[in-house]
Amino acid sequence: MSSHLIDDSPLTGYHKRLIAACAGGPFLDGYLLSIIGVALTGATSQLSLTPGEVGLVGAVSLVGLFVGSLVFGPITDRIGRRLMYTVDLLAMIVASAACLWVETGWQLLALRFVVGLAVGADYPIATALLAEWMPKKYRGAMIGLLSVFWLAGAVIAYLVGFMLTSAYGEGSWRWMLFSGAIFGVIVFLLRLGTHESPRWLIIKGRVEEARLDVSKVLGREVSLQEITALAVEEDSGNQQRFSELLRGIHLRRVLFCGLTWMCFAIPQFALFTYGPIILSHLGFGENTAAATLGQIVLNLGFLAGSFPGMRWVETRGRRPLILGSFLFGALALLPLGIWPDAPAWFVMVFFFLFAFINGAGNILVFIYPNELFPTQLRASAVGLATAVSRIGAVIGTYLVPVSLTGIGTGPTMLIGAGLTALGFVISLFWAEETRNRDLASAAAIPAIP
Numbered sequence: 001m002s003s004h005l006i007d008d009s010p011l012t013g014y015h016k017r018l019i020a021a022c023a024g025g026p027f028l029d030g031y032l033l034s035i036i037g038v039a040l041t042g043a044t045s046q047l048s049l050t051p052g053e054v055g056l057v058g059a060v061s062l063v064g065l066f067v068g069s070l071v072f073g074p075i076t077d078r079i080g081r082r083l084m085y086t087v088d089l090l091a092m093i094v095a096s097a098a099c100l101w102v103e104t105g106w107q108l109l110a111l112r113f114v115v116g117l118a119v120g121a122d123y124p125i126a127t128a129l130l131a132e133w134m135p136k137k138y139r140g141a142m143i144g145l146l147s148v149f150w151l152a153g154a155v156i157a158y159l160v161g162f163m164l165t166s167a168y169g170e171g172s173w174r175w176m177l178f179s180g181a182i183f184g185v186i187v188f189l190l191r192l193g194t195h196e197s198p199r200w201l202i203i204k205g206r207v208e209e210a211r212l213d214v215s216k217v218l219g220r221e222v223s224l225q226e227i228t229a230l231a232v233e234e235d236s237g238n239q240q241r242f243s244e245l246l247r248g249i250h251l252r253r254v255l256f257c258g259l260t261w262m263c264f265a266i267p268q269f270a271l272f273t274y275g276p277i278i279l280s281h282l283g284f285g286e287n288t289a290a291a292t293l294g295q296i297v298l299n300l301g302f303l304a305g306s307f308p309g310m311r312w313v314e315t316r317g318r319r320p321l322i323l324g325s326f327l328f329g330a331l332a333l334l335p336l337g338i339w340p341d342a343p344a345w346f347v348m349v350f351f352f353l354f355a356f357i358n359g360a361g362n363i364l365v366f367i368y369p370n371e372l373f374p375t376q377l378r379a380s381a382v383g384l385a386t387a388v389s390r391i392g393a394v395i396g397t398y399l400v401p402v403s404l405t406g407i408g409t410g411p412t413m414l415i416g417a418g419l420t421a422l423g424f425v426i427s428l429f430w431a432e433e434t435r436n437r438d439l440a441s442a443a444a445i446p447a448i449p
Contacts, residue, residue: 005214005222005230006198007136007438014195014217018133019142021194023149024187025126026366028092029119030153032180033061034299036112038161039177042170047105055402060109064116065123066390072121073383074242077376080204081129082196084121086188091118093184099177115180120390123366124382131370131378132197133217136438140318141310143370144363148306151359153183155299162296199375199439202231233440234375242380250373254381256430257369258388260322263423264362265389266396267333267354267416268302301352305359317435318364319427325361326424329354330417337414358420365389371434371442 036058044054068088076084095114102108127146134142160179164172195217201210211227245254312321332354336347366382373381396419434442 005218005226006133009135009218011135011138012217012219015133015135015138017190018130018194019145021187021190022126022130023146024190025089025122026146026150027153028089028180028183028187029122030150031157031183032092032096032115032119032153033065034154034157035161035176035180036061038158038165039173042165042173043102043108045170046173047102047108049105051402053105055399057105057108057112061112061116061119062390064113064118065120066116066387068117068120069123069383069386069390070120071383073124073386074380076121076125076128076379076383077200077242080196080200081125081132081379082194084125085129085194086191088118088121088125089184089188089191091121093181093188096180096184097178100174102174102177111177120383120386123386124379127366127370127382128379129194129197131439132199132375133195136436139371139439140313140367140435143367144306144310144313146366147363148303148310151299151303151306151362155296155303158296158299197375198230199234202227202234203375207231233438242377245373245377245381245384250377250381252430253369253372253432254384254388256426257365257372257381257385259392259426260326260368260423260431261365261385261389262392263326263419263426264358264365266392266419267329268358268362297348298351298355301355302359302362305356306363309360309363312360313363313367314435317433318367319431319433322361322364322427322431323424325357325364326420326427329357329361330420330424332357333413333417333420337410337412337417340410340413368434371437371439372432374440374443 040054040057043049043057049057072084072088091114095111095118099108099111102111127143130146131139131143161176164176168175195213196209198210198214201207201213207227210230211222211224214227215222244250309321309325332350335350336342339346369382369385370378
């Protein structure tokens, strides 16, 4: 049976290398999308950016991410995971390196758009490739690990930003953005030598190539009978089209994945992009270093929460985790909305609590879209779910500085609590349980909670 080959296979050395290579993409994503939060302070001053332009710089990467995920997800399903797996990294590296020579606001906007484009492309590529190789026993935790590396990238981005600001002042913002190219080269080298997804090869009729690749990974000769069984499970004769994601059960699942991802992402991106600014409104004053240190603590909260989340997703299941994360996350934001003038310690306690809870549930944003769709549509579905999530995230990220100035910090926090509560309601009706299922059967289960 197919599960003997992949779903029930042991965790090999190749699987571990693939985890590291795939995790490099989300690490870069978190780093590149978060480093702008520290760099914006210096860039705003040197490039004379208006409040509206600051919002655009923070949001334009999400616009690029929207376009990249929507366009490159289907392309990945057509031409394969392995080729796109390295091409998108080159775009990240070049755009990050070019930030060293930015002299105008529009140049910064253009380069940040390209960064977002590459990030959007990597989401469906890396997550689909990992999901299609991983044994089911480890699949949820290892796909969730990609979110951990996203958070790790965000934490390191703020550490790098803090160190550069402390050593060279706010004028070092170009070097902060350039630093992403260094990490990009490391990840690019890690990805060399990756095998194509055997499930995708089978869908394309390249059965013998899939057999050889699986044999290399498992360290034994895989028989034609075994690979044929995998081909039957993958239903290689049924070539599904992108349009099928726009109707029926697939549309419901796309909306579930995209909308819940959006409800996780808007408060999270607001903190990653404007964390120091938000903290300054909540009692940290104009001390940039203190606000940045506070942001590092919050990022560590997101990171710390993801570790129990990785355990709970396999022991308690996907559905309980997403419901609990949204419910308790909304409750953690409420005190900040009710008491925006609270002491700094109070702000940090509840923000850290929210970050911890959000970090636990956030690992599901990669797990669900990769488990709920068949191989023929997996990368397209991840890309479409990403695009849906980013429609709201772009609007939310752009409006955060406007909201802080226009309606105040308290109402802004209440809006964040409301969005988190909305995620709970959506999950209550639409969240499915895919724990301990073969990848093919997880995609085929009825959409009934």
